[in-house]
Amino acid sequence: FGEFDATTLLNYNQVWPRDLVSAAHTEFGVESVNNVAARVREFVIRMEEEHEGDCIVLVSHADTLQIAQTYVAGADPRTFSQYRFVNAEVRELLQNVASLPAPVPLKYSASEGSWARMKKQ
Numbered sequence: 380f381g382e383f384d385a386t387t388l389l390n391y392n393q394v395w396p397r398d399l400v401s402a403a404h405t406e407f408g409v410e411s412v413n414n415v416a417a418r419v420r421e422f423v424i425r426m427e428e429e430h431e432g433d434c435i436v437l438v439s440h441a442d443t444l445q446i447a448q449t450y451v452a453g454a455d456p457r458t459f460s461q462y463r464f465v466n467a468e469v470r471e472l473l474q475n476v477a478s479l480p481a482p483v484p485l486k487y488s489a490s491e492g493s494w495a496r497m498k499k500q
Contacts, residue, residue: 381408395460
């Protein structure tokens, strides 16, 4: 996570709003959303070729999985942070935007001075 690797979630909150603006940004030394999507694409294609007809389980960090799901579904990958996984959640990657869960947008918290995900009602 660039300069914020192994730091608190509050630091990560500085990156997600920038991801919404540009999937190409690399501020704070982070890998761009576009680069992550390209790596995931190459990996999925390779796995499909090597394991045709098999079920494949991808295990990774949340951001990588969220970028993968938005990319595969055909959604705007800049919005990946709105499609959060809970710990140990299993989701099927489908080439269908309707397969995504309801988004949980980011909002700015003036009291905390950072961006965070809005809580579900």
